[in-house]
Amino acid sequence: MRIKDHPILGVLPEARWVKIRVDDREITAIEGEPVAAAVSAAGIRVHRYTAKRGEPRGVFCGIGQCTDCMMRVNGVPNVRTCITPVVEGMVVETQLEAEPKEFS
Amino acid sequence: MKGLDLAVIGAGPAGLAAAIEGGKRGCRVAVMDMNLQPGGQLIKQIHKFFGAREHSAGSRGVDIARRLYRDAEGVGVEILTSCEVYSIQPGNRLEVILTSFGDSNRGHSQSSTYMRRRHESISAKQVVIATGGAENALNFEGWTLPGVMGAGAAQTMANVWRVLPGERVLMVGAGNVGLIVAYQLLQAGAEVKAVVEAAPEIGGYGVHAAKVSRAGVPILTAHTVVRAFGESQVTGAQIARVDESWNPIPGSEQELDVDTICIATGLRPNTRIASLAGCKLMYSPVLGGWTPIHNKRLETSVPGIYVAGDAAGIEEASTALEEGRLAGIAAAVALGKGRREDREEIEAIAARLSSLRGGPFCAERAVAKQEILSRAEAICQKD
Numbered sequence: 001m002r003i004k005d006h007p008i009l010g011v012l013p014e015a016r017w018v019k020i021r022v023d024d025r026e027i028t029a030i031e032g033e034p035v036a037a038a039v040s041a042a043g044i045r046v047h048r049y050t051a052k053r054g055e056p057r058g059v060f061c062g063i064g065q066c067t068d069c070m071m072r073v074n075g076v077p078n079v080r081t082c083i084t085p086v087v088e089g090m091v092v093e094t095q096l097e098a099e100p101k102e103f104s
Numbered sequence: 105m106k107g108l109d110l111a112v113i114g115a116g117p118a119g120l121a122a123a124i125e126g127g128k129r130g131c132r133v134a135v136m137d138m139n140l141q142p143g144g145q146l147i148k149q150i151h152k153f154f155g156a157r158e159h160s161a162g163s164r165g166v167d168i169a170r171r172l173y174r175d176a177e178g179v180g181v182e183i184l185t186s187c188e189v190y191s192i193q194p195g196n197r198l199e200v201i202l203t204s205f206g207d208s209n210r211g212h213s214q215s216s217t218y219m220r221r222r223h224e225s226i227s228a229k230q231v232v233i234a235t236g237g238a239e240n241a242l243n244f245e246g247w248t249l250p251g252v253m254g255a256g257a258a259q260t261m262a263n264v265w266r267v268l269p270g271e272r273v274l275m276v277g278a279g280n281v282g283l284i285v286a287y288q289l290l291q292a293g294a295e296v297k298a299v300v301e302a303a304p305e306i307g308g309y310g311v312h313a314a315k316v317s318r319a320g321v322p323i324l325t326a327h328t329v330v331r332a333f334g335e336s337q338v339t340g341a342q343i344a345r346v347d348e349s350w351n352p353i354p355g356s357e358q359e360l361d362v363d364t365i366c367i368a369t370g371l372r373p374n375t376r377i378a379s380l381a382g383c384k385l386m387y388s389p390v391l392g393g394w395t396p397i398h399n400k401r402l403e404t405s406v407p408g409i410y411v412a413g414d415a416a417g418i419e420e421a422s423t424a425l426e427e428g429r430l431a432g433i434a435a436a437v438a439l440g441k442g443r444r445e446d447r448e449e450i451e452a453i454a455a456r457l458s459s460l461r462g463g464p465f466c467a468e469r470a471v472a473k474q475e476i477l478s479r480a481e482a483i484c485q486k487d
Contacts, residue, residue: 001268003292008150008164012266034140037265045250045337056336058250059269062257063145064138065238065374068248075216082257083139083186085205089214 002041018088035081035092036062036069047071047081051097071095108132110435111198111228113189113377116144117421118413118428119234120172125432126230127179129441134182134226136200141264142183143169144236145256146421148263151284153421165421166263192381196408198226230408230435233378234428237371237392237414242276245331247367251338255285255368262292270364274341275299276329282368283312283323289366290319297360300327300343302350309465330357332365341365371418378415382406386479390472391417399480400454401434402427410435417476419461419469426457 004012016031022039029038036059039047046056047069060068064083072093073079081092110126112119115137126133141147149165176183184202191199206218239254246252251270255277261269273294275286278301286296299316304326306313313323326345330352333340345356372393375385383404385394396404396411403410410431413424430453433446443449461470 001271001293003262003266003268006266007291009263009266032140033265037261037267040261040269041267047250055248056250057248058253058337059257059261060253061239062254062260074214074218076219079219082260084219085140087205087218090218091214 001043018086020086020088020090020092022092023094029086031087032085035071035073035079035084035086035090037082038086039071039081039092046094048095049097108134108226108228109439109441110134110230110232110432111136111189111196111226112232112234112432113137113198114144114234114236114413114415115139115142115173115183115185116234116236116413116424117146117168117172118236118415118424118431119144119232120169120176121425121428122232122234122410122412122432122435123181123183124172124175124179125429126436127176127181129433129436129443131230131436131439131441133180134184135176136184136187136189136198138186138188140185142173142185146172148256148259149421150263150288168421189377190380192231192377192409193225196228196231198228198231200224200226229439230410231381232402232410232412232428232431232435233381233383233396233404233415234411234413234424234431235374235377235415237418238374239367240370240372242329242367242369244329246334246338247332249332249334249338250336251334251363252332252365252367255281255366258364258366259285259288262289262294268292268294269366270294270338270362272297272360272362273364273366274329274343274360274362275366275368277301277368277370278303278306278308278313278323278325279368279370280308280312281371282366283308283316285366285368286321287312287315287319290316290321294364296321297362298327298343299323300329301325302328302346328352329365333359338363338365371414373415373417375415378404378409378411381409383409383411384483386476388417388472388475390468391419391476395476397476397479397483399484400477401450402431403434405480405483408438417469417473419466423457423460426453426460429453430457 027042109131110133112135146165146169186203258269344352378396383396412427412431
């Protein structure tokens with residue numbers, strides 16, 4: 001949920017709203033905000049399922065330290081969504097980690 | 105970007121302050137930060153700081169960050185975001201990954217070239233490590249479920265990105281971070297069901313606790329979270345009273361209807377890059393755990409590498425600013441770029457640091473810092 005009005009920060013500033021795809025959903029996001037923020041605003045909390053136990057993970061540290069929020073972004077796996085900005089039309093996928101490791 | 109005088113790792117208050125001092129003295133300085141914006145954790149501090157005017161009391165962290173950023177640019181400091189230092193090799197060679205992001209106009213949006221990573225080796229005569237702190241995790245049943253997050257993560261989401269991280273929140277920890285973030289989540293429109301604190305007393309300042317209490321949120325001391333419910337995300341929490349040995353008391357459990365559990369159980373210095381650089385650490389419970397050993401000028405056991413701010417022991421933004429200034433001046437002096445008045449300036453900073461560590465809440469930090477200095481002296485003598 002977006003915080004549209006805030007007692008200290010005021011109303012949500014003007015921004016460029018764009019559409020991005022998350023799995024089979026199209027969501028609106030603010031260009032330049034972290035993918036994690038856009039995904040969270042859309043009510044999506046599961047970012048990935050772990051390789052060994054298939055357990056769900058979501059945002060944990062929010063500042064690029066912990067890697068819990070990784071998703072597949074434009075086909076690239078293991079992208080820390082909390083420090084990766086939104087651009088229009090990007091494709092984000094829940095990461096299923098039974099895959100071999102890839103490095104980009 | 106080859107051959108820096110001063111490389112600063114981390115663009116929070118300590119890092120920016122260090123960079124400004126270096127820049128002012130004519131050093132070629134770059135600050136590297138892995139996040140999208142500079143400012144470190146200041147950018148999510150929307151409450152007014154208190155204390156003395158010289159430490160920006162009455163200002164909000166987000167405004168202090170803007171000021172620092174402007175000052176740094178004003179003295180020619182280069183600020184690199186999305187820039188990750190993953191190693192420091194002997195001779196102060198920084199191994200860095202710079203990420204750049206394409207934009208939709210250039211047709212990058214759906215391709216993997218949207219994100220370009222480039223590796224660089226950057227040598228710097230002096231390095232200031234200002235990597236800040238990391239939140240401690242707490243192990244309980246279900247703690248890895250989406251919806252369990254650091255209080256800092258919730259604060260970033262709400263205050264920086266304007267996204268409510270959850271609607272019904274349990275805050276774990278009644279130190280300053282737990283209390284402030286609980287209050288800020290209320291301001292952002294969330295319902296905070298309770299703040300639990302395992303210790304018998306509230307750890308944070310009375311003013312913060314009072315604000316939370318006045319908003320009708322119960323602060324339950326001698327209570328902890330026992331488990332998070334949920335299959336794919338948090339759908340509830342169980343809390344319980346704890347005995348003197350911190351063990352949950354059977355029969356005292358209560359269930360809370362929450363979708364978010366925020367963990368505010370303290371911070372520890374983020375020492376990863378300092379460790380990789382070979383800086384010696386010592387364990388200091390008061391300063392948050394393993395902390396790089398440093399001398400009065402904040403130089404670590406590796407010559408030419410300094411540490412400042414929370415990375416040098418968890419304190420607060422005002423101490424981070426002062427330590428950053430000190431480290432920046434010390435690095436410039438070591439490069440022969442010191443000013444005549446630097447000796448006095450260093451003394452003035454040291455005096456302000458002692459006054460910041462002088463209050464009843466922080467006297468133990470002064471002792472802990474002294475222990476770090478003594479250890480540094482011992483290492484020097486051995487060498």
